[in-house]
Amino acid sequence: MAEMLEVSGLTKRFGGLVAVNNVSFSVREKEILSVIGPNGAGKSTLFKLISSFLRPTTGEVRLKGERISGLAPHIAARRGVVRTFQETTIFKNMSVRDNVVIAHHLRSKASLFGFFLGTGTAKADEAAFGASADEILELLGLSSLAEETARNLPHGHLRALGIAIGLATDPSILLLDEPFAGMNHDETMRMVAMVRRLRERGLTILLVEHDMPAVMRISDRIVVLNFGQKIAEGTPSEIQADDKVIEAYLGSEDEAIGL
Amino acid sequence: MTHKRNVKIASVVAFLAIVFIAVPAAISASGRIDLYYTLTSVALLSIGSAGVWLTFYIGRINIGQGAYALMGGYVSAVLVMNHGWSFWPTLPVAGLFCAAASVLIGLPILRLRGVYFAMVTLTLTEVARLLALALPITNGAKGIVSIPLPGALSIFGLTVIPDFAVLQNSRLAFYLLAVTVMVVCFAVMYRLVNSRIGKLCQSLQQNEELASSIGVNIAYLRVIAYAVSSFFGGVSGAIFAAISQSIYPSSFTVTDSVNFMLNCFLGGLGYVFGPMLGTLVLYFGWDLLFQTGQFQLLIYSGLMIVLMLVLPNGLLSLAEMTRKKG
Numbered sequence: 108m109a110e111m112l113e114v115s116g117l118t119k120r121f122g123g124l125v126a127v128n129n130v131s132f133s134v135r136e137k138e139i140l141s142v143i144g145p146n147g148a149g150k151s152t153l154f155k156l157i158s159s160f161l162r163p164t165t166g167e168v169r170l171k172g173e174r175i176s177g178l179a180p181h182i183a184a185r186r187g188v189v190r191t192f193q194e195t196t197i198f199k200n201m202s203v204r205d206n207v208v209i210a211h212h213l214r215s216k217a218s219l220f221g222f223f224l225g226t227g228t229a230k231a232d233e234a235a236f237g238a239s240a241d242e243i244l245e246l247l248g249l250s251s252l253a254e255e256t257a258r259n260l261p262h263g264h265l266r267a268l269g270i271a272i273g274l275a276t277d278p279s280i281l282l283l284d285e286p287f288a289g290m291n292h293d294e295t296m297r298m299v300a301m302v303r304r305l306r307e308r309g310l311t312i313l314l315v316e317h318d319m320p321a322v323m324r325i326s327d328r329i330v331v332l333n334f335g336q337k338i339a340e341g342t343p344s345e346i347q348a349d350d351k352v353i354e355a356y357l358g359s360e361d362e363a364i365g366l
Numbered sequence: 367m368t369h370k371r372n373v374k375i376a377s378v379v380a381f382l383a384i385v386f387i388a389v390p391a392a393i394s395a396s397g398r399i400d401l402y403y404t405l406t407s408v409a410l411l412s413i414g415s416a417g418v419w420l421t422f423y424i425g426r427i428n429i430g431q432g433a434y435a436l437m438g439g440y441v442s443a444v445l446v447m448n449h450g451w452s453f454w455p456t457l458p459v460a461g462l463f464c465a466a467a468s469v470l471i472g473l474p475i476l477r478l479r480g481v482y483f484a485m486v487t488l489t490l491t492e493v494a495r496l497l498a499l500a501l502p503i504t505n506g507a508k509g510i511v512s513i514p515l516p517g518a519l520s521i522f523g524l525t526v527i528p529d530f531a532v533l534q535n536s537r538l539a540f541y542l543l544a545v546t547v548m549v550v551c552f553a554v555m556y557r558l559v560n561s562r563i564g565k566l567c568q569s570l571q572q573n574e575e576l577a578s579s580i581g582v583n584i585a586y587l588r589v590i591a592y593a594v595s596s597f598f599g600g601v602s603g604a605i606f607a608a609i610s611q612s613i614y615p616s617s618f619t620v621t622d623s624v625n626f627m628l629n630c631f632l633g634g635l636g637y638v639f640g641p642m643l644g645t646l647v648l649y650f651g652w653d654l655l656f657q658t659g660q661f662q663l664l665i666y667s668g669l670m671i672v673l674m675l676v677l678p679n680g681l682l683s684l685a686e687m688t689r690k691k692g
């Protein structure tokens with residue numbers, strides 16, 4: 108399988124703290140790769156580096172061979188790397204549908220001025236975005252809530268909306284930061300099925316998650332971080348048998364890695 | 367859908383008929399010529415307020431519009447007095463000058479949010495006043511006076527606008543000028559807000575991080591919105607200078623900047639026409655309270671506080687509430 112994303116020697120320092128320390132791995136096309144690790148291991152920081160929300164101290168990230176780290180977030184998004192946020196992050200005063208429509212922005216063919224004038228291209232864009240938004244809402248089971256103001260959604264649906272926003276940008280690789288956080292078992296299982304479906308549609312997915320049963324079920328491969336360093340990489344069964352991983356998680360909860 | 371559209375068209379026609387026909391007719395019938403000056407001021411201030419409203423729309427509290435109004439006034443005055451320009455081309459040039467200046471100023475300061483941005487813009491007005499005092503071209507505290515009235519404007523030999531100096535009623539002419547510019551500015555705002563650009567601005571207001579994660583160039587959009595805002599400020603200042611035929615460092619002060627902002631609050635930050643209504647109410651409210659003498663400011667501030675508490679979404683939210691009930 109072709110390599111989609113390549114993380115090489117990535118390091119991020121915050122003053123004296125090394126949040127991400129010389130991490131390298133690669134993500135293959137149409138793969139679901141999970142990044143796990145104890146709290147404060149540097150997972151979110153790693154995602155911010157990959158999506159250019161943070162500038163690496165050293166090292167780089169390449170998407171299909173092209174460097175995408177150290178740019179601006181909106182440029183990384185335009186190149187096809189889009190992240191969702193650990194906290195539920197949505198445009199809370201817009202309708203659910205508007206949230207998803209606006210997230211199509213980077214696909215616009217019309218310029219801002221074109222939108223102001225209401226040119227043919229702008230109208231075509233609007234129509235295409237509306238249709239695509241409806242399709243995404245359908246896919247995520249949000250159709251019935253389309254006209255609801257986003258901040259009124261229940262938690263599980265907020266997460267789904269966060270993913271819908273990410274999908275609308277039509278990324279090559281989607282970075283999901285704790286997509287199952289705060290969900291009950293049923294909601295999680297539904298979301299796991301959802302993420303699988305996204306992969307079947309051709310998306311490459313990188314995710315950070317603490318819910319170990321879900322991670323083991325969903326991932327093709329797993330990368331484990333501890334204190335900013337990569338301590339293991341492999342398939343779910345390899346990771347479950349890895350001594351270093353068990354050690355890293357020991358002292359918290361044994362069943363945390365599904366043992 | 368078509369019903370909604372018809373209502374919209376009808377309201378626009380009614381509004382235009384009121385400001386261009388009914389108001390001048392009523393004023394000439396009643397002989398209250400002084401009202402022209404008052405309404406002209408309201409129209410001009412509402413243009414400046416419209417700009418402030420737009421910066422609110424991208425999530426920034428702008429208390430610096432006075433700086434751009436002052437700048438616009440001086441640009442027009444200097445071009446007319448020192449370079450022999452006609453007033454008419456100075457109007458867009460003053461706007462563009464302010465827009466360009468606001469790009470340079472906005473690039474660093476638009477990174478700030480909340481009170482930090484508000485504080486910096488507040489200082490901006492004071493900086494503009496001090497600059498007007500200090501720069502040789504603005505003629506210090508004496509200001510620029512005896513600016514001639516706008517001359518005739520002809521296009522291809524056809525006189526589109528007559529020379530204001532030969533008109534019997536230059537007050538009416540200024541009123542029509544101010545109202546025309548106001549209508550154009552609000553039409554532009556309406557279109558901005560109701561196109562994709564409005565949604566993009568809202569996305570900035572609600573969450574800049576998320577906006578950039580979906581590919582919105584937030585720095586660029588912020589600067590564009592601020593430039594349009596400052597353009598409006600400059601244009602209103604330029605017309606003010608032409609009407610009063612003078613401009614001083616104290617023509618627009620921190621108080622004016624605060625008022626521009628209050629107009630937006632009062633009218634409603636969620637409504638494009640909020641700043642227009644807010645300016646009208648605030649301006650006349652202040653004048654009406656004149657009778658109360660020394661208590662004017664006290665009553666005025668008290669009323670403002672009460673209004674903010676009762677109607678946090680501005681006067682226009684009242685219309686929406688009654689519509690929902692009805």
Ligand SMILES: Nc1ncnc2c1ncn2[C@@H]1O[C@H](COP(=O)(O)OP(=O)(O)OP(=O)(O)O)[C@@H](O)[C@H]1O
Pocket residue numbers: 121124126144145146147148149150151152153193
């Ligand atoms: N902007 C920042 N400035 C300083 N330190 C930071 C910053 N962001 C993160 N850190 C620190 O970097 C370390 C890694 O944080 P990060 O958020 O990446 O952890 P995480 O693995 O996502 O944890 P969690 O599972 O709790 O979400 C933490 O010690 C954190 O305090």
Ligand SMILES: [Mg+2]
Pocket residue numbers: 150151152193
């Ligand atoms: Mg995290």
